Amino acid sequence: MALIVQKYGGTSVGDVDRIANVARRVARTKAAGNDVVVVVSAMSGETNRLIGLARAIDPDHDPRELDMLVSTGEQVTIALLAMALHKIGVPARSYTGGQVHIRTDNAFTKARIVDIDGAKIRKDLAEGRVVVVAGFQGVDAEGNITTLGRGGSDTTGVALAAALKADECQIYTDVDGVYTTDPRVVPQARRLDSITYEEMLELASLGAKVLQIRSVEFASKYNVPLRVLSSFDEGQGTLIKSEDASTMEQPLIAGVAFNRDEAKLTIMGVPDRPGIAFQILGPVADKNIEVDMIVQNVGQDGSTDFTFTVHRNDYKKALAVLQELKAKLGAREVAGDDKIVKVSVVGVGMRSHAGVASKMFKALSDEGVNIRMISTSEIKISVVVDEKYLELAVRALHTAFGLDAPPPQQQ
Amino acid sequence: MALIVQKYGGTSVGDVDRIANVARRVARTKAAGNDVVVVVSAMSGETNRLIGLARAIDPDHDPRELDMLVSTGEQVTIALLAMALHKIGVPARSYTGGQVHIRTDNAFTKARIVDIDGAKIRKDLAEGRVVVVAGFQGVDAEGNITTLGRGGSDTTGVALAAALKADECQIYTDVDGVYTTDPRVVPQARRLDSITYEEMLELASLGAKVLQIRSVEFASKYNVPLRVLSSFDEGQGTLIKSEDASTMEQPLIAGVAFNRDEAKLTIMGVPDRPGIAFQILGPVADKNIEVDMIVQNVGQDGSTDFTFTVHRNDYKKALAVLQELKAKLGAREVAGDDKIVKVSVVGVGMRSHAGVASKMFKALSDEGVNIRMISTSEIKISVVVDEKYLELAVRALHTAFGLDAPPPQQQ
Numbered sequence: 001m002a003l004i005v006q007k008y009g010g011t012s013v014g015d016v017d018r019i020a021n022v023a024r025r026v027a028r029t030k031a032a033g034n035d036v037v038v039v040v041s042a043m044s045g046e047t048n049r050l051i052g053l054a055r056a057i058d059p060d061h062d063p064r065e066l067d068m069l070v071s072t073g074e075q076v077t078i079a080l081l082a083m084a085l086h087k088i089g090v091p092a093r094s095y096t097g098g099q100v101h102i103r104t105d106n107a108f109t110k111a112r113i114v115d116i117d118g119a120k121i122r123k124d125l126a127e128g129r130v131v132v133v134a135g136f137q138g139v140d141a142e143g144n145i146t147t148l149g150r151g152g153s154d155t156t157g158v159a160l161a162a163a164l165k166a167d168e169c170q171i172y173t174d175v176d177g178v179y180t181t182d183p184r185v186v187p188q189a190r191r192l193d194s195i196t197y198e199e200m201l202e203l204a205s206l207g208a209k210v211l212q213i214r215s216v217e218f219a220s221k222y223n224v225p226l227r228v229l230s231s232f233d234e235g236q237g238t239l240i241k242s243e244d245a246s247t248m249e250q251p252l253i254a255g256v257a258f259n260r261d262e263a264k265l266t267i268m269g270v271p272d273r274p275g276i277a278f279q280i281l282g283p284v285a286d287k288n289i290e291v292d293m294i295v296q297n298v299g300q301d302g303s304t305d306f307t308f309t310v311h312r313n314d315y316k317k318a319l320a321v322l323q324e325l326k327a328k329l330g331a332r333e334v335a336g337d338d339k340i341v342k343v344s345v346v347g348v349g350m351r352s353h354a355g356v357a358s359k360m361f362k363a364l365s366d367e368g369v370n371i372r373m374i375s376t377s378e379i380k381i382s383v384v385v386d387e388k389y390l391e392l393a394v395r396a397l398h399t400a401f402g403l404d405a406p407p408p409q410q411q
Numbered sequence: 412m413a414l415i416v417q418k419y420g421g422t423s424v425g426d427v428d429r430i431a432n433v434a435r436r437v438a439r440t441k442a443a444g445n446d447v448v449v450v451v452s453a454m455s456g457e458t459n460r461l462i463g464l465a466r467a468i469d470p471d472h473d474p475r476e477l478d479m480l481v482s483t484g485e486q487v488t489i490a491l492l493a494m495a496l497h498k499i500g501v502p503a504r505s506y507t508g509g510q511v512h513i514r515t516d517n518a519f520t521k522a523r524i525v526d527i528d529g530a531k532i533r534k535d536l537a538e539g540r541v542v543v544v545a546g547f548q549g550v551d552a553e554g555n556i557t558t559l560g561r562g563g564s565d566t567t568g569v570a571l572a573a574a575l576k577a578d579e580c581q582i583y584t585d586v587d588g589v590y591t592t593d594p595r596v597v598p599q600a601r602r603l604d605s606i607t608y609e610e611m612l613e614l615a616s617l618g619a620k621v622l623q624i625r626s627v628e629f630a631s632k633y634n635v636p637l638r639v640l641s642s643f644d645e646g647q648g649t650l651i652k653s654e655d656a657s658t659m660e661q662p663l664i665a666g667v668a669f670n671r672d673e674a675k676l677t678i679m680g681v682p683d684r685p686g687i688a689f690q691i692l693g694p695v696a697d698k699n700i701e702v703d704m705i706v707q708n709v710g711q712d713g714s715t716d717f718t719f720t721v722h723r724n725d726y727k728k729a730l731a732v733l734q735e736l737k738a739k740l741g742a743r744e745v746a747g748d749d750k751i752v753k754v755s756v757v758g759v760g761m762r763s764h765a766g767v768a769s770k771m772f773k774a775l776s777d778e779g780v781n782i783r784m785i786s787t788s789e790i791k792i793s794v795v796v797d798e799k800y801l802e803l804a805v806r807a808l809h810t811a812f813g814l815d816a817p818p819p820q821q822q
Contacts, residue, residue, distance in 0.1 A: 016467040050487065057491050060497040065497070068505050069490035072483035076461065078466050079480035087469040087474070094479050098509075099554055143510055165625040 001037045002167040004127070007135065007157030010044035011079050011174045012099040012231035016084075022172075022231065023084035026130055030090060035125045037160055039135040040081055041153040042073025045400050059136040067137075067147045071097070073152070074134035076338060082132050091136060092130040095120070099144075100131075101157065102138035104146045108328055111146035113155065114136060116163035124354060132162060154215035162222035168226050172231035178203065178210055180403040181256040183395050188404035192254060194239040197226075202315035202346040202380045216240065223300035252356060253347035253401040256394050262292065264316035264340050264373065264384060269323050271334025280306055289314040293342070293375040293382065303332070307373060309384060311339050339389045340372060344382040345397055357381050363400035369393050413578040414446045414536070418546065418568030421455035422585045423642035424488050433583075433642060434495035435452040439540055441501060443720065445535045448571055450546045451486025456683060463544035474519035478548070478558045482508070492507055493543050497498035503541040508529070508548035508556075513567065515557045522557035524549060527574035544571060549651040565626035573633035580635050582622060583642035587616065588649035589621055591814040592821035596738065596805050599815035603665060606648040607639075610665040613757040613791045620684040627651065654759055663767060664758035664812040667805050674726035675702065675751050675784065675795060677718060677785070678733050680743025683715040690740060691717055694732050700725040704753070714743070720795060723749050752781060752801045755793040756808055768792050780804045 006026065013019050022040075030036050050070045054061045078094035087094035093195040100120050104111035124131045133155025138146050146153050154171055161169035177191040178200065195203075197220035202211045204226060210228055219240065229237030270276055290339035293309045310318045315338040323332045350356040360381055364371060369392060385393050398404060417437065425428050433451075441447050461481045465472045489505035496503035511531050515522035535542045544583055549557050559566050563584055566720025571678065572580035587602060589611065592598040604615075608631035615624045621639055630637040640648030681687055692702060703720045721729045726749040734746040761767040776784060782802060785796035797802050809815060 054428060054485070054494060056416075057430060057494045060498075061494045062497050065490045065493045065505055069487055069495070072486045075483045075486075076464070076480055080464055082476045082479070083465060083468045083472045086473050094476055096556075145507075150670045218486055322526060366434060379453075409444075 001033050001035065003020070003164060004029055005037045005039065005161040005164070005166045005169045006172060007153055008041065008172045009153065009174070010047070010230055012172050013040050013081065014044040017076070018231075019080050019172065019174070020084050020087075020269040022081060023088055023090070025172075025231065026081075026085060027088055027090045032128060036130045037121060037125070037164065037166070038081065038132045039153055039157040039158035039160060039216075040074060040077040040128060040132065041135050044078055046073040046076065048196060064144060064207065067108045067145050067350065069113075070234070070248055071137040071145045071147055074121035074136050075303055078132045078134045082164050085130055091128055092132055093124055094134075096123055096134045097156070098139035098143070102133075102159070103152070104140055104148070106140035106142070106144065106146065108144075109147055110149040111138060111140070113148070113159045115158050116159055118160075118163045121160070121164060148214075151224075152212070154212040155218055158215045158218040158222070158224055161224045162218065166224065168227055169219065170227045170229055170237075170273040171215075172229055173210060174230065174232065175228070176230035176235050177228050177241070178234050179255065181394055181398050183256070185238040185258070185391050186398045187255075188398065188402075190405040191404060192238050193236065193252050194241060196243045196348050197240060198243070198379055199346050199348055199376065200226075200240045202344070202377075203255050203257050211240075247394065248341055252349035252353050253345045253403065254349075255346055256397045256401070257344045257346060258390060258404065259342045260387070261312040262309045262340055262342050262391065263312045263318075263336065263338035265310065265315070265318050265322055265334070265336040266305055267325065267329075267331050267334050268305045269303045270299055270329050271304060272302055273300065276329070277306070280322075280325060281308070281323060284308075284310075284318055287314075287317055287321055291320050295373050295375065309340070309342065309373070314390045339373075339387045340384050341373070341387050342384050343393045344380050344395065345401060347401075348379050350381070351378055357402060360397060363396045364393055366391050367396045369396070412439070412446065414445050414575060415440055416448045416450065416572040416575070416577045416580045417583060418450040418564055418581065419452065419583045419642055420585070421452040421458070423583050423595065424451050424492065425455040427491070427572035429642075430488070430517075431495050431498075432493050432500070433492060434499055436583075437492075437496060438454050438499055438501045441541055447541045448532060448536070448572060448575065449492065449541060449543045450564055450568040450578070451485060451488040451543065452546050453481075456489055457484040457487065464776070475555060478522075478556050480518045482545070482558055483524075485547050489545045494558055496541055496543070501541055502539055503543055504535055505543040505545075507545045508567070508654045509554070510696050511542075511544055513544075513549035513570070515551055517551035517553070517555065517557065518744065519557055521560040522549060522551070524570045527570055528598045529571075529574045532571070532575060547684065555604070563623070563625075565623040565631055569626045569629045569633070569637065570633050572635045573629070577635065579638055580630065581638045581648075582626075582641055583640055583754045584621060585641065585643065586621055586639070587641035587644050587646050588639050589651070590666070592809050596669070596802050597667075597809045597815075599809065599818075601814060601816040602646075602781050603649045604647065605652060606665050607654045608651060609654070609790055610757050610759055611651045612639075613755070613788070614666050614668050622651075655818055663760035663764050664756045665816065666755060666757055667808045667812070668755045669801060669805050670753045671798070672723040673720045673751055673753050673795065674723045674729075674747065674749035676704065676721065676726070676729050676733055676745070676747040677705055677716055678736065678740070678742050678745050679716045680714045681717060681740050683709055683713055686718070687715070687740070691733075691736060692719070694736060695719075695721075695729055697755040698725075698728055698732055700729050700732070704784060706784050706786065706794065720751070720753065720784070731756070748783075751795050752798050753793050753795050754801065754804045754808065755813060757791045759790050761792070770811060772810060774807045778803050778807045780807070 101117035
């Protein structure tokens, strides 16, 4: 008998029929002899409806009151799911985050979990009940309702799994697992049976938006096996777990990620002196612009070119910052390009294998894709290329690293 | 400086503009130098929407889970009202019933308040904040969310006023006070400046649905002055308070109430022996039919006629019960009439004045209204008349007891 935490997102509980469907799935897991804790999100659309009401009252609303407001979304779902479980004969009880002592700090709208007291849940499980917990929410030390920020229900699931020492945390969503790349770009993309936390972190941050990155960090920290599955289909999904010996036998590269919404800025001919990076990036950060890749080339004349990427939405704002800095720093020129994308290969295998970078560059070169920027980490190599090459680059890399699914067999 | 508890019903907070309107009214009360605690209901329609979801999942839903579900309605309103107060510069904080320790028993969907700990609210008031509390809800000893049943927000308001020893509990609604009778029937009906708890209880139970009867009982028990006002107009409303010396100077009769939805049943010629009333009303009660007026006439031959009224919806069910009883009790006949109404005059003054009944009967007789049943209590006399006489009877009594407003003065 195992203890399973299942988390169902907003689409999976989007209407009463889907809630009934979730109840049947929970019932099957329980009937198979498991203890089950279920974490649910608000019904899809509900959180946005509530935020719309808040905006209509005051666009500059108080964050404490926003959490009071939006936390009702999950509370509705837990009650309805508990009813749906009762209806099919499964004893169940719903709890808000506060009721099961999900203690957070008091950073309203983006709180972090400090502690969970699992005693109440364990008691219900021991008495044969399914426990249904509102995701995304907790209470601070003074009993104020807090929320973990959007998508925080995944984090609730993982945190509960860690606190209860669950055997597995299952994240039900509308995709059936983690893929080697986006199947819309590469039809030969394959679902991965398993992947390491680190690979998932790199893939998630690069845009494969299956899981909230925070929940993967959490799972990794507490070594909670995390499984991503579809709530609409059957199937094994993808298990996300820590690296083990068998990982070494696996392919070099777990997947090819990409990000369409990038822009690149360069400030050229700045004096190459200590502190120059901060002098450039400080003012950018002050405007709340997040910087992704950073590359600095030293020139011949004691000056340097400094290039970085930002989200495309921040391109104009970042450009304005650099224009202002140009005179101040005595730079020669400011340039930018918002028609670029980032393509990355990710895999823990590359740590112990040389030649991944050169294989990547060759594959791109063979297709005539010009590389505009390169950035590497221990388990990831990212390149910036012109937007028009995105699909070509992703497909070339997917094939080059042996990720393509075998073609369907002819009968 | 006074401490005022204000309660706003669902219509008063029915949309974002109305919530802003409530915020302005609260701000004015605060600016006048008062401490203010606000209790709000769910936005109109919201509770029904939530109950609709529950029914769609399971018509026979669990009451604990229903309370978990519907309590979100008020939680949405408190957050929005606190935001609306912040927006106009009034410091405010919202709390669920549980957060301000509104302790109830565990009778889900119809819980009763056991205790309120006002410490948290007092602290906020002392720090200059308006406190916004979710009506209709509390928590039981184990921390489960409970609700007080529909309309329970009035009770929350009065209970908070009692716990905080507030100077007044103001119930804002869509009418501007308690009237001597329904102005739709009698255009000369007048708003009462004040009325006693007992009179209000009799008027409320007779169908003047301004206030939840439980909240009036509560206010009476703890001697909380209760004021009914309109949240849309200005005006003094009606103050509901305990009887004092000045009451004696007031008119004999506070108001004329009526109830359209009555039906009358008679079982004739039952043996007049001890226990016969129970033998008749026992089976009626077993069918969950509530009986209102009861009259028994002893006949000449040791048999008796037994008449009672029920809500019109229960008429057919009650008739079937009597038909069944007829043979069993050896009764002669069963008769009924579902085209009757009840008209009552109510006033604490009648306790110390003879002749109210005869004045009532004369006024009806003068208009040719035939009285079908009579029932009296200490401060109320009710008669049953044919439905067609309703308006005539109410107007005649309203005039006879001097309740008509003076005609508008000619310029």
